[in-house]
Amino acid sequence: MQDLRIYTRLEVLLELRESGRHIHWSPSYRPAGILSGNHASKLRGSGLNFEELRQYQFGDNIRQIDPRTSARLKKPYVRVYSEETDRPVHLVIDQRLPMFFGSVEKTKSVIAAELAALLAWVALDSGDRVGGVVVGVNGIQPISPQRSANNVITLLEAIISANNQLSLVTDAEPSGSLFAQVKPFLSSLTNQSVVILITDIEGLGETDISELEMLQHKSNFVLFVVQDPLEANLSLAHGLSISEGKEQINIQVNNDNQQKYDALYQDKLQQLTLAMSGSSLPLGLLNTHDPVVNQLMMLLQGHE
Template identity: 40%
Template sequence: MSNTKNENSESAYVTLKELHGLQFEASGFSFLPKYKVQSLLAGRHKSAMRGRGLDFKEVRQYVPGDDIRNIDWKVTARTQKTHTKVFSEERERPVLLVVDQSSSMFFGTQEYLKSTISAQLAALGAWRTVDIGDRVGAFVFNDTEYKNIHPQRSTTAILSMLKTIEVFNNQLNANQPPKSKSLILDNVLSKVRSTVTHDYLVIIMSDLRGITDKSIHHIFNLKRQNDVIIFHIEDEWEKELPLRALSISNSDKQVSIASGMKKTHAKFQKVFASEKEMLNDQFAEYGIPMLTFNTSQKASTQMRDALKDQ
């Protein structure tokens, strides 16, 4: 059994004050760079929406809530499925943050914990969104429950959201081993699907531990009418060790390694790389970017590097 500890490590928990302070670092990046997906947000942009007397864009399958006056009856008759005409106009785009604060996130061997990076990314995304005048909401979840914060556009609403993240983050307990979050992840993504309509930007911030085919199916279905980005959060040691063999102390960062585990590092490293590559390929096939964030650098630095404002 061996341990590693960072003597200069940050606190294991985030505070509302810290997340509020990130308001002043939420610049230099946008959600509309580099990536060949539908428009990914950065303020006012061309976006599919219901309307009349606007520039025609496309015909797509009818979604509950669409204006029935825009139904394309010819396409509907030919396909036997209701289709609607879509027009383009400058408009806002609601942003929904899916923020993982489950037990597998309460781990880190570098400068930060994954749970901290997730909370910081959420705060930066929220502040950036309201700064450009759009609404932002969130699903914050742990191993057993979630909280849905509906998209709003105000500093008061953002602080309420960040308070929820702080509460979930501060409930993490190093004395309890990580639990499987497959069920809660499936449930949260299912609820997200039923909550958003279309033309949202959904950003999922998670280590994706325990992701199932059902979860992936939910994400693919979200992408049909919305933009989706995956912020995959990982720690360097997780590339070599299975999650079940790791633990973390409640003060500084600490890792426990099961005896004999070093002999199988290479095997686990290959499995981790293979699983991540497969996920990346699946998401890429649907035009969903998966960006990697680590526990070595603060979230604002990584956000600007990954999503530089152009």
């Protein structure tokens, strides 16, 4: 039996659908209409659905006058449209080796998997098409967006497959930032798309934020970053045991190593913080110890 703190399973991700029914997206947090579904949207690139023909009224847009109908009835008639708010939602889920770490309750990779599942169910139940890209140690697996529970399950199965392949014993080479791997995919999306990236502090570089902002002029992005307390304070590791489910080692931290690691991590964190401070990208920070449902609800209410 797998340890659910280290690896996830399909039944866990399926159960999150019920929790997602209680989540409401707050306009104070989401970018203009994120995951808009069947309700009003301000997302760029919105489409229009034809509803009816009716006689022209003062204030109507004259560009919507239907010339054929108006000529036939000898009165001006306009074509009435409603805004089309259906959006393809693309979840980009980081399941690479840096995510395979957790010092408190769960690994970052498990938190990312649960967050992705929760967001996928919320999007589907809002009427949106859901798909995405799972990035793992063996490459990228894309799932085309569809308005279907079966398609969400296909996405979840891809997440689980990548998640369960994570191991401390691996020959996988470092693959650079998450953004570098998925940039060709992101660049191909239309202005109808909503993109949700789920990664950790290693998944994005300072230049990546700038490029994401450029892409945001075409698509709609939101970023979630999963953090572990031990990453920000290595002194917490002293005397702890680390395990990947089968074997474990005890950690002894000396001051020199701690200072070197803390300096590297804080420098990385500062770079990301500075990049995000001037960025229009919505950002949510999650930890590895609180339930994902509670964290997402707090974020969407506008709390840190």
